[in-house]
Amino acid sequence: MSDADATPVLLVVDDDDAIVELVRRYFGLHGFRVVAAADGRAMRAELLSSPVDIVLLDLGLPGEDGLELTRYLRMHWSGPIVIVSGRGDTVDRIVGLELGADDYVTKPFDLRELLARVRSVLRRSQERAAPRPAAGTLRFAGFTLDPASRTLVRADGSTVGLTTGEFDLLVAFVERPNHVLSRDDLIGALHGREAGPYDRSVDMQVGRLRRKIETDPAEPQLIKSVRGAGYLFTAKVERR
Template identity: 65%
Template sequence: MPEPLHLLVVDDDTGVLDLLRRYFTGQGFTVSTAADGAGMHTVLARQPVDLVLLDLGLPGEDGLELTRQLRRNWDGALIILTGRGESVDRVVGLELGADDYVTKPFELRELLARVRSVLRRSAPTAGNPGKQDEATFRFADYCLDPLGRTLRNGHGDAIALTTGEFELLRVFVEHPNRVLSRDDLMGRTHGRGASSFDRAIDVQIARLRRKIESDAANPELIKSVRGAGYLFAARVQTVR
């Protein structure tokens, strides 16, 4: 029987910590909690964690800086929680590598759906017999392997992608030379009905361009189509 997935909730509100601990434990997760960045790093150093729920509004600490620290030293799934009205924090959080965001106050069922969606997208598929024959994709000087969830350049070097970046690139290689709207991209990466705002996809596109384009300011692979969305202009070869 597989081990329960492990969530780490980082929030200074003890009521929120207790609520989320009880709720997610009841949903079959193992849950750890921390009230600040130091506690977060202590838990991560002590045991494997599958996903961090990080409140950006920690008093005396910059939640965005903690997001930056996580992405420098840890490659698990990350959802940011924010009660701030401005969308700028969500945008910056996504730019720094968060996989998703949830605005406070939130519905527990929506948060659970977001957690499950991110974990599903970040989970390796090697143990799924139905995925064993999944194709790899070659484009430009890269090879994308959905089974191993890796992107490698022509030298064989792995290029680190967040869950969101990986799923976005996967959608592009599966639909080359086709204009995809922001809504279409959000639906294909987060599931139909996912709530979003246009800047969320734009932010992930910008991050992905910085990793695969030779000149992110003048992209040749992921092209913007004014008023319509984005088009993946590379020639894609499917290898089974």
């Protein structure tokens, strides 16, 4: 956590003062320190001045909307994002997750559920960031995957930029080559058993991962779709 006393810092990006105050009081009672921003400019300033652990982001903001800010955060900030929005359409949810949000909660929300989701996302983020014992590297199709340092390197030595979700997805594939992995298997690798209604986000993550490791993403040879069953990682994997 950010503070010496392990108090997590939650940044609420919302221009509705009533919701900000509601979240501030409730989360404050449950061990969080809450800071707030009403728009993108204030959000950036807060990220520079506060050691933020997780962002709670509304979509309907003045100026830049929440989807634009999600894209910005994923490019410039490595922490977890939970979108909280009155937009309940499936398209908005999928786009938010596609842009890199870790969860999506619709308004009006139950504070207990929101707290549980924030804690879950924060816990997963901390587990991924925790130092891992050296387990050697895995090589496939000219790539070298290092689970300990969470890096993927091409044959020419350049590093492939992967999001946390993309990396976890690739590890799931590489650890079980030539086994069909169902969407439930992959959801477990990405979210634990808390994926809820966002199963389609797995297909999107697979699509993004293909664009980064396949020679021709339109005709994937490493991650193949198995109709009605899931996905199959076909590459030969060598452990070092």
